[in-house]
Amino acid sequence: MNSSVIPASMHAIAIKQSGGPEQLVMVEVPVPRPDAGYVLIKVAAAGVNRPDVLQRKGVYPPPAGASALPGLEVAGEVVALGAEVSRYAVGDAVCALIAGGGYAEYCVVHETNALPVPQGLSLLQAAALPETFFTVWTNVFQRGKLRSGDIVLVHGGTSGIGSVTIMLAKAFGARVFATVGSDEKCAAVLKLGADGAINYRTQDFVAEIQRLTDGHGADVIVDLIAGEYVARNYAAAATDGRIVQIGVQNGPAKELNLMLMLAKRLTHTGSTLRPRTVAEKALIATELEQQVWPLLAAGKITPLIDRTFPLQQACDAHTLMEGSTHIGKIMLVTRAYTSLLSA
Known part of the structure; x- marks a missing residue:
């Protein structure tokens, strides 16, 4: 891992205490380090999902060993590799299903639970894929x-x-x-x-x-x-x-x-998805890549996105989610995504 280009700390959204959307607060926390088999993703976008709301309310805690930060799906760039990673290289664009930690500028995921961004899709669109x-x-x-x-x-x-x-x-x-x-x-x-x-x-x-x-x-x-x-x-x-x-x-x-x-x-x-093992999620990922990713690449299916919020406005995203007026996915974007748009 190249610490000269990866910061020691990052911005993330934490749950101050169980309660309403106002309990989502911006914090500064250490950037996670990828263990063997894991990759570190510089997050461009993250999806907002009902389980995130339930976690914020205190009724759906993360499984053992998962990040306490909310967020179950992201897309971004692989910026570091743990030992024994064979599928991805630094610089690859991926989307990933994670057990927690998506509302952040960086997150880690086992390489088998990440998938390449389908051809023709943006990182924002790709981040809307994994959880759903x-x-x-x-x-x-x-x-x-x-x-x-x-x-x-x-x-x-x-x-x-x-x-x-x-x-x-x-x-x-x-x-x-x-x-x-x-x-x-x-x-x-x-x-x-x-x-x-x-x-x-x-x-x-x-x-x-x-x-x-x-x-x-x-x-x-x-x-x-x-x-x-x-x-x-x-x-x-x-x-x-x-x-x-x-x-x-x-x-x-x-x-x-x-x-x-x-x-x-x-x-x-x-069934619920979050508590499943890395290996179980990897089997689902394999079937999706074989049977669904080609449909996405061909433009036969396109994820439906309702609204996008900056990461620091996660509370507003949760308020919209609970109001049930949205049509499609609600998304959060980081400074990395904003930088890509302005480049």
Whole structure:
């Protein structure tokens, strides 16, 4: 590691204490050093995700050994290598899935959990990929077993997870419907490629998905909401349907009739990504690079970005996230990214 060009300290966003967005504060901390198998990335951009909000609130702590700083996905330049690194060289542009530490000017990641920036994408766009694409791939494709011809119902279609699910499901031959909370968001998901949009404020999504599919229902349902949605998902699902739980924003399931699960032979699955091992994430990365990265390079899929904030305005980014008015990803950019734009 060349310490003459890498500073000893960096700016980062820390969580002062559990609470609201105002608890996100700029701090100066040591630049991390890459262990064997790890690379050091000079961060250009980082994604803002729901797990970051939960961590800030004190209900989703980082796994053992991970950075206490928030931030689960970044893109930037490799500036130093730990021992035994073989895939990347200093100067490579990468995006990476990390277990914490993304809201910073530098972060470390195991080389197997980093991927090359897809051809034609900016570092900002690349930073919007890892958390959502890894999450959607492992849950919707690996666990939910999405197949060409499936009918997919996506809740929260304009969220980061929702928008990626729509694009990937369409790219792999599914028929996709999405629930959203406004007419503007209905238009947004249709523009992303959804076959239909359901405004959950004015329409019953159970009745609508049955109507739109001539009574078949949804083969795959992707849900970030939980709460009363769990029972309604069972009603909206097709026989042999797969329900993929990616979030629980509205808390535990309510008034759940398991007879529907038995009668329809439903599979209800889900997982969290952050606690998985480096090796498990590496397997997901391999599949993404083989099956999804070519679609990104060809321009068939483009990450949807709503707004970008300077790193020091992370509190404003979290306020926007919690307001749920955004359409697509919310991003943070560092001084390194600003310098690239002005170069």
